[in-house]
Amino acid sequence: MGNQLFPVFLKLNQMQTLVIGAGPVGLEKLQAVVRQSEQARIKVVAAEISDEVYAFAKEYPQIILEHKNYEAADLAGADLVIAATNNPALNLRIVEDGHHARLLVNIADKPELCDFYLGSIVKKGDLKIAISTNGKSPTIAKRLKELFQEHLPDGLDITLQQMSKFRQTLDGDFQDKVQKLNEVSAVLVRPAAKSPSFPFFKWLVWLTIMLSLAILLAIFWHREPEFQEYLINIDPIFYWFLLGGFIFAMVDGAIGMSYGVTSTAFSLSMGLPPASASMAVHLSEVLSNGIAGWMHYRMGNINWKLFRLLIIPGVIGAVGGAFLLSSLEHYSAYTKPLVSVYTLILGGVILSKAFKKPGKRKNGKIKQIVPLGFFGGFIDAVGGGGWGSIVLSSLIAGGRNARFSLGTVKITRFFIALMSSLTFITMLKYVHWEAVGGLIIGSALAAPIAAKVSNRISVKSIMVAVGIIVILVSLRSVIMFILKVL
Numbered sequence: 297m298g299n300q301l302f303p304v305f306l307k308l309n310q311m312q313t314l315v316i317g318a319g320p321v322g323l324e325k326l327q328a329v330v331r332q333s334e335q336a337r338i339k340v341v342a343a344e345i346s347d348e349v350y351a352f353a354k355e356y357p358q359i360i361l362e363h364k365n366y367e368a369a370d371l372a373g374a375d376l377v378i379a380a381t382n383n384p385a386l387n388l389r390i391v392e393d394g395h396h397a398r399l400l401v402n403i404a405d406k407p408e409l410c411d412f413y414l415g416s417i418v419k420k421g422d423l424k425i426a427i428s429t430n431g432k433s434p435t436i437a438k439r440l441k442e443l444f445q446e447h448l449p450d451g452l453d454i455t456l457q458q459m460s461k462f463r464q465t466l467d468g469d470f471q472d473k474v475q476k477l478n479e480v481s482a483v484l485v486r487p488a489a490k491s492p493s494f495p496f497f498k499w500l501v502w503l504t505i506m507l508s509l510a511i512l513l514a515i516f517w518h519r520e521p522e523f524q525e526y527l528i529n530i531d532p533i534f535y536w537f538l539l540g541g542f543i544f545a546m547v548d549g550a551i552g553m554s555y556g557v558t559s560t561a562f563s564l565s566m567g568l569p570p571a572s573a574s575m576a577v578h579l580s581e582v583l584s585n586g587i588a589g590w591m592h593y594r595m596g597n598i599n600w601k602l603f604r605l606l607i608i609p610g611v612i613g614a615v616g617g618a619f620l621l622s623s624l625e626h627y628s629a630y631t632k633p634l635v636s637v638y639t640l641i642l643g644g645v646i647l648s649k650a651f652k653k654p655g656k657r658k659n660g661k662i663k664q665i666v667p668l669g670f671f672g673g674f675i676d677a678v679g680g681g682g683w684g685s686i687v688l689s690s691l692i693a694g695g696r697n698a699r700f701s702l703g704t705v706k707i708t709r710f711f712i713a714l715m716s717s718l719t720f721i722t723m724l725k726y727v728h729w730e731a732v733g734g735l736i737i738g739s740a741l742a743a744p745i746a747a748k749v750s751n752r753i754s755v756k757s758i759m760v761a762v763g764i765i766v767i768l769v770s771l772r773s774v775i776m777f778i779l780k781v782l
């Protein structure tokens with residue numbers, strides 16, 4: 297039948313509690329009562345009173361000690377009786393006398409003689425949880441109490457106080473009030489945000505869209521000879537970028553950074569000038585970060601205060617960087633090795649992060665959000681990447697919450713990529729559309745798969761691989777430059 301006991305919460309300060317017996321067990325029960333209410337009015341009757349009970353009672357003047365043998369008259373005025381004597385016959389008598397006076401009696405550690413059991417009690421401010429194992433195991437009751445005491449957030453009591461105040465501000469009828477109180481507290485029971493996994497059926501929808509596009513293309517292919525010609529003559533570079541975009545987006549999806557750095561290093565090594573490379577990378581980032589940012593927004597992972605602090609300096613930095621890089625397009629022979637040196641350094645940063653011990657973090661949150669946003673945006677536009685690795689890693693290393701930082705960085709990255717892409721488009725005369733198209737399609741194809749795969753691979757091994765690839769590709773560009781100069 298399970299536990300049939302009904303827990304009630306007694307106002308001990310308005311009642312008279314009688315404790316009979318003042319040995320170790322009597323003391324334990326006395327303390328259990330006083331722990332719940334220091335104003336509890338208690339009378340202790342015992343033939344012998346231990347020194348510990350004397351010492352304890354000294355601190356609470358409302359505890360009255362009566363050094364005497366128990367008699368039925370002691371029950372007069374009592375509302376509740378707890379007995380802890382070492383005399384089984386006396387225990388039985390107390391139960392009988394108590395019931396005669398229609399009192400509820402607890403005989404400590406003798407379940408069969410009890411009208412009620414004492415419970416294990418969790419307390420957080422005004423919150424109280426009473427635990428009963430139906431007498432099966434007081435030890436487990438104690439352990440559960442410890443578990444709740446530790447894991448219930450202390451802020452819960454603040455919530456209670458706020459709800460109480462909020463209730464006082466409500467008017468309208470009872471139904472109205474109940475509805476409003478339920479609305480504001482719904483957030484407490486909303487299911488926790490899931491990791492952005494991509495369910496199978498969504499993947500099917502995605503596949504259907506892609507197939508329909510392919511069919512449309514095929515139809516076009518047959519109807520329009522010009523289009524056919526265009527496709528046949530498409531630069532093979534497009535397919536390389538398609539593959540590259542796919543792989544880099546998979547990796548980025550898994551570790552939350554590195555797409556910018558890897559695809560920029562790749563674009564440079566494919567012979568794109570830095571500004572064109574950066575533009576291709578940023579254009580392809582607009583879509584993927586838009587999707588990721590939207591997902592994080594839906595899951596409530598955005599810290600809006602952080603967003604406001606980051607977005608303006610970030611956009612200014614990004615547009616400035618894009619502007620500078622585009623104006624220097626003619627000097628790409630010189631900017632290219634510089635950018636490669638920068639990606640080389642980032643490769644080193646990623647590699648060192650892979651081997652850094654987790655948990656070795658500084659205390660206190662990072663404060664310089666505005667310069668961080670500007671610097672991140674600028675470097676991101678100039679180097680083709682870095683918003684994720686610079687801003688996110690600084691925020692997390694600076695003690696901020698990883699989930700909120702990731703969500704906020706993803707959504708701001710969308711705006712940064714959008715603004716620098718626009719700047720590049722207006723500044724650059726010649727756009728490498730085959731690179732841009734390859735990266736956009738490749739990374740968009742990867743995004744949903746990456747989200748699924750991300751949990752299965754060890755982050756460390758990916759970071760090591762990424763670090764090494766970026767270092768090698770960047771080194772190649774730097775060495776080629778040096779050889780050319782020599």
Ligand SMILES: C[C@@]1(CC(=O)O)C2=NC(=C\c3[nH]c(c(CCC(=O)O)c3CC(=O)O)Cc3[nH]c(c(CC(=O)O)c3CCC(=O)O)/C=C3\N/C(=C\2)[C@@H](CCC(=O)O)[C@]3(C)CC(=O)O)/[C@H]1CCC(=O)O
Pocket residue numbers: 324325328402403404405406407410412413414415416417427428429430431432433434435436437438441
């Ligand atoms: C909750 C708590 C409240 C309090 O008393 O303040 C409480 N016992 C506590 C602790 C505790 N008591 C005992 C141990 C030793 C280990 C063990 O036996 O498990 C421990 C653990 C420890 O101290 O670590 C001995 C014991 N207790 C009872 C028996 C008899 C039996 O089981 O048959 C025996 C064996 C005696 C023997 O062997 O001779 C019986 C009862 N004890 C109850 C309450 C009631 C049922 C509550 C429930 O349903 O869970 C009930 C039925 C009647 C009652 O006394 O009200 C308190 C938690 C303190 C905290 O929260 O920290």
Ligand SMILES: NC(=O)c1ccc[n+]([C@@H]2O[C@H](COP(=O)([O-])OP(=O)(O)OC[C@H]3O[C@@H](n4cnc5c(N)ncnc54)[C@H](O)[C@@H]3O)[C@@H](O)[C@H]2O)c1
Pocket residue numbers: 316317318319320321322323341342343344345346364365366380381382383386404405
């Ligand atoms: N101490 C433990 O760890 C423990 C554990 C489990 C069960 N128990 C049982 O619980 C009971 C109480 O344990 P304890 O250690 O507190 O025992 P205890 O002997 O130390 O204390 C018993 C108390 O009952 C009082 N008493 C006895 N006869 C009385 C009377 N006629 N009138 C008034 N007071 C009277 C005594 O003066 C004493 O204060 C015992 O039956 C014991 O076997 C004890």
